[in-house]
Every structure is written in structure tokens, then in C-alpha cells.
Amino acid sequence: MIFRVENGCFGYKEKQILKSISFTVGDGEVLSVLGSNGVGKTTLLKCMMGLLKWNSGHSYVDDQEISQMKHKDFWKKIAYVPQAKGAAFGYSALDMVTLGRSAHLGTFAQPGKEDRKAAEEAMEEIGVTYLRDKLCTEMSGGELQMVLIARALTIFPSMLVLDEPESNLDFKNQLIILETIQKLSKNRGISAIVNTHYPEHALKISDKALLLNQDGTNIFGDAAEVINVENMRHSFSVQVHINQFSVDGREYRSVVPLHLV
Template sequence: MSETALEVRNAAFRWPKVREDQFSGVSFRLRTGEICAVLGPNGTGKTTFLRCLMGLLPWREGETLLFGEPLKKKSDREIWRRIAYVPQARSQQIAYTVEQMILLGRSAHLGPFAQPRGADIRLARETMALLGIGHLKDRLCTRISGGELQMVLIARALCAQPAIMILDEPESNLDYKNQQTILKTLNRLAKESAISIIFNTHYPEHALRLADQTILIHDRRATVGKSADLLNDANLSRLFAIPIAVRELEVEKKKRSVVIPLGDD
């Protein structure tokens, strides 16, 4: 039986000066090594949801529990040694090399006067090798592709040696090949390293393929369930406000789910 890594109990969030909750009644539980997708159309507050989850924004009611203990009662450093956040890979302003960037993942483990030492550097290089980006070591983050940058940010998060990794649209703005690389990497991290993963996406197929459970965010509500149960024609059509069909296809002797938007028909 695997342990509960992250739990949200009956949480609601509301922006200041707004009368309605952005979402309410959110409850779910994520075990170690489990993957959870947060799915919703643009502008429904998926990023806001993640920020609430991590305590960057306060829940109006309810709470997040980290390994059974309320997040609020933990110090910043305790939290960020266990949770790692991978922001959207926007183009970078600062010309750090890939290795310098990845080393920043050690920040929660090192005091304000410390600098990364041999062991930290070794960990960074091992992480790079694990993700297959060792050749990028001395390249500048301002000069690498979007897919490469996303891998660098994942490596930076891994360097914190977290139990939980939270990613904001890790595969958006990437081409097919890079998307597959990211999805494969996430799957491997969950299965082999027992890291719990939560990621935002607007691709139902990615949720179906990767996630054990999915949180649908729509109409100021959050619905939680097993991905296979939740992601059906009716729910997806309602979520994205266009008719959508989910079908199973057998390709190369493997069953695969495909999601087909039926916009014009």
C-alpha cells in the first residue's frame, strides 16, 4: 500500500473582491508514484489551482495536507524540499548555463551563505544524464529550444529530490516529439522513482494516457475521478463546450485512446 503524499480536503478559493468562489468543494488524494492531471479549457484557472495547492495562494476554506500534515504548519524550506514546481517554460531572461540553472534546484537544501559543492554538482550532472540532456550542460538557457528548456526545468525540480512534482502545462507549446519525450519522462519518474506528479494540461489524451486520476476544472467546480471513468464523451463535451468523442483504437497491437473534437459536424 503506498502512502498518501498530498491531500486536499474540501477546499475552496476566491479572488479578493470577487463574490463567487473560483472553485469550491475540492477534495482529492494523491499517493506516492501516482500521476494526476488537471484538465480544463483556457482561462478556467488551472494555474491558480496549482498555486493554491502549493500554498502560494491561500485557500478560502479547507486545506492541503503534505504527508498527512497541514501545509500551513510547515516551514517554507520543509515544503520545498518535498514539493518541486516546474513553471511554464517561458523564454528565459537570464543567461545562466544549463548546469547553473539546474543547480538552483538545490536552493531549498542549502542555506543562504552556502554554495553548491561537489555532491550537488554530481547530483545535477546525474540528473542531466538521467533526462538525456547531458550534452546541454554548458549551453545558455536563453539559447536552447522550448523542449530542451522544459527538460532543464524538470531537471532543476528533480535536483531538489522532491516527493511530489507539480508541473504547469509541461507539454504545451511543444511539437509532437518533444511532447512525447516529456510525457515519457513524467511516466518514468512516477513509476521508477515513485515521485507523485500533478500536471496541468489542456490535452485530454495526455490525461488519459498518463494520469491515474484527473481533476476537471469547469464552471467554478472541480470534479475528481479516475481518468478512465471521468474522461468520457459527455464530460469532455461539457468541459470544452464542443462535441467530443473518445474512442479506443488498436495500433500495433496496443489499445490507445484517442480524443476527437467534432466541432463543425
């Protein structure tokens, strides 16, 4: 599946937030969206999925403009994973994951054996079967985030859209989330668009990056080319040092903030 946005613009009244956004994500590719607070990263995710309407511009799935797609057909291809900020209801993990099957159910239909099977397989795939009967209200942020990813996988999507999936998590849980996204991309060919505050994380998992700037400009391209010292300085008003090193034959890059500019 090819997902693309062409010349997307959005704003409220006099304030233009997003200007001339254009990008393409292909099968198995990971795109990271970066930028300082308030530049419209979450707004971009909502606009590109049709949750907010572009003032101008369009989003496409395989050359079909999404406003021309049936709602149910779109949400069978695209799965949205929101930030894990706690669960309002006391669902078990299995019940929460099974809810992801709603895109395959009729208006008044109840989940059946096949839906429960899909939920169990999704939990097994990303290693959270041990949470099966645990209440979401009793989970850590990392556990709940993994459950939400499993829920998204129950529809067998072509693309995941994740809003700050690693925020407010410790090092271990951040790594678990990042490696899960990588595994789904490489092993299942599921593409992903990830809204993140961490340039290092984008360099670790992304093929492409979209950098949103405070002045309304944006930069899209290969992640290693977009995330450079000059662009970080312009976008975040921070001087950084980008270090490349090798451990056990694998290449890594770290982004170290030095001082404000």
C-alpha cells in the first residue's frame, strides 16, 4: 500500500499551522514526524487520516483520495495507535485488544470466535500474552502501549499511525516499542508513521523523516539526511552533536543536545 499526502494545509481562523505538507510512505517503510512542541505533529496525523479536514490538499491510499473511500474500508487499511494515557474502563487486555476488531463487525454485531482468535494471535505476536487477563487500569504505561499496538494489529492493517508511542516510558519500554515497530515493518511489511519527540529514535527505526518547523516550513526525505545538525538547530533552536558509532557490528547514531541558540 502507498500512502501519500499532497500539499496538505491546515489552520484555525487566522493561524496557519500546517503548510504545503507532502510526503509518501510505501510498504514496510517507517516515517517519523518530528518538531518542537506546538508545530502541529498530532494535528498532522489527524488531518492525514481525515479526522480533521485539510483546508486544502489531499490524502491518498493507493491513489484513491481518502474522502472518496468508505469509512470502513479506510480503517481496515489504517490502524491508529493513540498515546497510552490510561484506560477509562476496566477492560482486560484481551477484551481491549478484541475491541480492535470493530472495523470488521457490523453496527450491532458482537465479537465472535474469529475475532477473539485474531486478538489472541496479535497479543502473541508482540509478546503480551502474559497480560491477557490483567486490567488495563492496572497496567504500566509500557504495558498499555503494547496492548494498544496489539489492538491495532487485529485488523491486519497495511499501516500503523502511532502518536508518541514511546513518550513517558523508561529506557527498556521505549526500546521494546521501537523494536516492535521495526519488527512489524521488516517482517510483516507493515508501514508506520510515528510522531516522536526523539531524533535518536527516528534515526534508529525510520526510513524517512518529516521535520515540521515553527515558521511553517517542513523538510521531508531520508531520515539520515533530514536529521542533521543544521536542521535540528533551525527546528529546535538547539545546537546538537550527532555521533555515529558501531557496537557488535551494528551502526548507531546518537543526537546530543549541547546548548540553546
